[in-house]
Amino acid sequence: MTKRPEKMKAIGRLFPLWVVLLALLLAGGVWQASRWAGDVELEAMTATGQERLTLYASTLRGALNRYAYLPYVLARNASVQNMLAQGKPSVDVSRYLEELNREAGSEALYVMDAAGDTLASSNWRETTSFVGRNYAFRPYFTAAREGRQGRFFAIGVTTGRPGFFMSHPVRRDGRFAGVAVVKVDLDPLQDDWREGGETVLVSDANGVIFLSSRSDWKYTTLAPLSAEQRRRIRAGRQYGDKPLRLSPLRTVEVMGEDRRIVRAAGERYLLLSRSLPGLGWKLFYLASLAPVRERSRAVTAIGTVLVLLLFSCAMYMRERRQKQLSRRKAREAEAIKAINLRLQEEIEEHRRTEQALRDAQAELVQSSKLAALGQMSAGIVHELNQPIAAMRTYAASGRLLLDRHEEEKVRETFAAISRITDHMASVTAQLKIFAHKAPQQRERVVIQSCLDEALTLTAPLFDEHGVELVKEVPDDAVAVSGGSGRLRQVLVNLIRNGIDAMRDSERRELRIRVAARAETVEIEVRDSGTGIAEQDLDELFNPFFTTKEVGKGLGLGLSISYRIVTDLGGTIRATNNPDRGARFIVRLPLLADRTAGEEQ
Incomplete structure (x- = not known):
């Protein structure tokens, strides 16, 4: 009679340990759920960011391609070629460039001779006229002189306004005679990005950010510039007297070649990038990770509430069980008292002994059944996880094949799923045979x-x-x-x-x-x-x-x-x-x- 109370006392002593273990297990589950929710939100942000990158890349190329034809048109113009043949500025050509520039909506149009001196310009009436200026030091002039089309972003040395320069060589009788150039203002594009409330950056081959919806990040570098890089930039007078300091972006985690987590001014961002072939530029899209944190915190809060509810239920059930145990003990005490009063200790002891044996036998049978059931359940889970994973894979493949109208392969996929279900039925049969011998x-x-x-x-x-x-x-x-x-x-x-x-x-x-x-x-x-x-x-x-x-x-x-x-x-x-x-x-x-x- 003393064994059962001692067993209950032992269980009571171990109860705090079980509570701690269960708390750790549930806390781990909440943490995993929080991480999973954050990962799902991050993947959704990545997909959206890739779509935005595609849109911004298309918009940027469209803005540049809109004016790409102008240098070629100027290079083929007879008046331009005659002016270059005479080797002196022409007001008529400047008027023509002024009118063409106004109709095209570009920043400026100008023509240089073979030495890099500007002979005609659309801004010839302004105090910052290009006429008479020499731009032979610009890389776009060098590219045109070598027979290539020049592409170059820089701050204007005359106007101080940044722009994208596109050039085309002018040839006369098969010989290099000069260069035709169009300058495109990209500030409206940055304004559109800024008004859209999104963070977009463009860097050149040296890692210098020259376009940005964040003005404080403009003309900063993604990485420290080498001495050779700074020398080339100064030689082309690309960014004027800008100090080109290091940008505030700092990498926290690299998640792939074009995806990483960065930090700037105490805020974390998802940074996605894409190269722009033919330009040597790189386009960046930044999205704040605040939604990821909010999703993780929400899942953590929900999980914590559920855990607290579960613990409350467990404590209630334990208290209820203790009360029932107390009532049962009281009833047993009354029974023993009644037995003592009736002087039937021997008979009652025999009856209690028989009852205890029957209870022990029933408990042993029940424990054996539970052990067998546990082993059978574990076996089923162990053996059916892999077929279920395979069925999920084949089902996903079947949807893709169905979308592609590959009916034969869909039939093969369904046949494979059928074989897997046969295997699952066979496994359960084998586990049943294993359990019952x-x-x-x-x-x-x-x-x-x-x-x-x-x-x-x-x-x-x-x-x-x-x-x-x-x-x-x-x-x-x-x-x-x-x-x-x-x-x-x-x-x-x-x-x-x-x-x-x-x-x-x-x-x-x-x-x-x-x-x-x-x-x-x-x-x-x-x-x-x-x-x-x-x-x-x-x-x-x-x-x-x-x-x-x-x-x-x-x-x-x-x-x-x-x-x-x-x-x-x-x-x-x-x-x-x-x-x-x-x-x-x-x-x-x-x-x-x-x-x-x-x-x-």
Whole structure:
């Protein structure tokens, strides 16, 4: 009679420990959910940012291409060529450039001779006229002189206004005679970005930010400039007297070649970038990570509330149980008192003893049932996770193939899903047989067919972990007596264990060999992982033994495989490879009537 109260006291003493463990588990779950919510929001922001980058890149190129034809038109103009032939400024040509510039909406149009002196300009009436100025030091002049079209962004040395310069060589009688240039004002584009409330940057080949919706980041650098870079910039007088200081953007985490997390002025941003071929520029889009933090905090708050509710319910149930226990103890005390009063201690003690034995027997039966149910549930979860993952992959592929109207491949995908569901039904049947130790009906099983089905089920794992498969099987069919579902279950377990063992290996190769002997067939699964510790070799096939992290495995796969192979009259053993990795060898009795070349 004293054992049960002592047991309850022991449980009561351990209750705080269980509360702490449960709190840690739930806190970890809330943290994981918060991270997942943040990752989902971040991926959504990335997708939106990529769309915005595409739009801004198209808008920028459209703004430049709108004026790209003008230098070519000027280079072909007869009046321009005659002026260059005479070698002196022409007011008529300047008037023509003035009118053309007004109609086109460009910043300025001008023509230089072969020495870089400006002979005509659309701003010839202004005090900042280009006429008489020499711009031979500009890279766009050098490019045109070499027969190429010049592209160059710079601050104007005469006007002090920034712009994008496009040039085209002027040739007369096949010889270089001068350069025609158009200057484009990109400030309206920056104004549009700023009014849109988004942060957009453009940097040149040297990493200098020359276009920005944030004016305080303009003419700063993404990385420190070398002495040679500064020398080239000064030689072309590209940015005037701007100091070109380092921008406030600091990288926090690199998430890919064109995606990273940066920090500026205490705020974190998602930074997406895209190169602009032909210009040597890079376009950047920044989005604040505040929505990511808000989503994570919201999930954390919801999770915390749920955890508190759960703890409140647990405490209520415990208090209720203690009250019930107190009432039960009071009733027992009254009963004992009544027994003492009736002087029937001996008879009542005998009755209580019999009742205690019956309770203990019922509790033992119930515990056995719960243990069996737990083992069966663990086995089902362990063996059905992989087919479910494969079905999800095939379902996703089926949707894509259906959108592409590839009906034949859709049928193949549905056929594969059907085979997987057959396998799942077979697994549950095998687990039922394992639990009840019922006799197993045998049939002729072809090893090659069973192996192909197992590889189909585990194909997503090979792709996910980058594992190379090397298969050595005979051309002739090799058959054994047993159940195809049970043998396929063994192969899936061994393949999955091999792939799991190579998670941290640089070289990931899974080698499967099938060989027929005189009276047996040998199946070998060899991986290139870290191998098996010597002290674990004798424990591998025991139920619930696992070397994986908590929550990563139940330790039933090899135990179930061992029992299946034993039921089929075979053996299974594990050893380490001489060089690296582990291998599992399964030997089964060879079916006497196997037919060479039989269709698998």
